[in-house]
Amino acid sequence: MSNVLSTREQAAWSLSGDWLLVVVNLWKQFQPEYGRNTPFGSQENNATDLTWLERHRLQNVQYFILLSLLISFSVFYSMGGYFQYFYYIKRREQSEEWKCQPNKFLTKENERHEFIAGSVNMACGATVSGILACFILNGGYSTLYYSASERGWLYFVLSGPIYYLYIDGVSYYLHRTFHNPYLYKKIHKHHHRYHQPTAFSAVAMHPVEFFMYQAVMALPIFTVPIHAGVFLTVLMYFYYYGMIDHSGVKMDAIWPWQPPSTFHDNHHQYFHCNFGFNSLLFDWMFDTLRKEGRVYGEDIFGGRGRSIENDKEK
Ligand SMILES: [Zn+2]
Numbered sequence: 001m002s003n004v005l006s007t008r009e010q011a012a013w014s015l016s017g018d019w020l021l022v023v024v025n026l027w028k029q030f031q032p033e034y035g036r037n038t039p040f041g042s043q044e045n046n047a048t049d050l051t052w053l054e055r056h057r058l059q060n061v062q063y064f065i066l067l068s069l070l071i072s073f074s075v076f077y078s079m080g081g082y083f084q085y086f087y088y089i090k091r092r093e094q095s096e097e098w099k100c101q102p103n104k105f106l107t108k109e110n111e112r113h114e115f116i117a118g119s120v121n122m123a124c125g126a127t128v129s130g131i132l133a134c135f136i137l138n139g140g141y142s143t144l145y146y147s148a149s150e151r152g153w154l155y156f157v158l159s160g161p162i163y164y165l166y167i168d169g170v171s172y173y174l175h176r177t178f179h180n181p182y183l184y185k186k187i188h189k190h191h192h193r194y195h196q197p198t199a200f201s202a203v204a205m206h207p208v209e210f211f212m213y214q215a216v217m218a219l220p221i222f223t224v225p226i227h228a229g230v231f232l233t234v235l236m237y238f239y240y241y242g243m244i245d246h247s248g249v250k251m252d253a254i255w256p257w258q259p260p261s262t263f264h265d266n267h268h269q270y271f272h273c274n275f276g277f278n279s280l281l282f283d284w285m286f287d288t289l290r291k292e293g294r295v296y297g298e299d300i301f302g303g304r305g306r307s308i309e310n311d312k313e314k
């Protein structure tokens with residue numbers, strides 16, 4: 001089991017390079033003056049002496065991007081590879097014991113597809129994260145703050161659950177919107193070609209969709225004061241369960257609010273239901289939880305399936 005733990009811990013270091021913001025955060029804790037001593041902080045510098053990158057607070061951006069790509073891919077491949085090797089290869093014959101959908105596997109073509117699509121999104125996400133981290137570290141605009149007491153402890157403590165609910169709610173709506181027949185066929189269907197998802201499926205989707213989720217998560221760091229530690233903890237949590245929930249491996253979460261991995265696996269199996277990711281709250285509120293005794297399918301839109309009687313009449 002120690003392997004499971006170590007892989008989970010690695011996953012906590014994020015999928016798309018946002019770990020770099022961890023570095024920014026730590027750096028700011030110990031070097032609060034960094035960024036103020038950039039050419040922008042000094043009155044002596046003439047703005048015309050600055051390079052294009054310096055003017056946009058992106059000096060050394062190439063190192064940020066390189067490092068971001070390097071670590072993102074290491075984490076993505078080691079976690080995805082772990083599940084592939086220890087479950088999909090070593091325990092393939094015993095899939096009744098561990099798999100959400102026993103004896104059903106992706107085709108070789110879909111395995112290749114998710115690996116390539118996931119890697120491309122990962123590369124783009126890590127590049128953007130590297131640029132953002134560089135911008136913030138060089139003193140660029142952000143509403144992140146670094147001292148927990150700066151806005152009071154109550155604000156600090158409550159901002160975590162609020163940020164969590166914000167992501168859970170907005171990603172529910174966003175995901176449900178992508179299940180509208182038009183958007184589903186044009187965009188979201190790419191993610192749903194994986195009827196038996198694996199950890200690599202977590203970021204294998206249409207790039208438009210991928211960037212919308214990324215934007216939802218990143219928006220608060222430019223709009224609402226949020227402690228960098230709170231932001232990163234919640235973000236890492238979401239990435240971690242993003243991969244676990246697509247792994248295809250039956251797992252209960254340690255947190256009572258987090259659904260087991262079968263919840264999102266069911267979404268891939270039954271299509272238009274279970275739209276949430278990190279709680280059942282919004283599916284429960286809008287009656288889109290999968291129910292026994294209803295019929296679901298890729299052409300049954302709306303989130304509530306069809307009654308068995310109606311299905312028999314057809
Ligand atoms: Zn979906």
Ligand SMILES: [Zn+2]
Binds near residue numbers: 191197264268
């Ligand atoms: Zn999915």
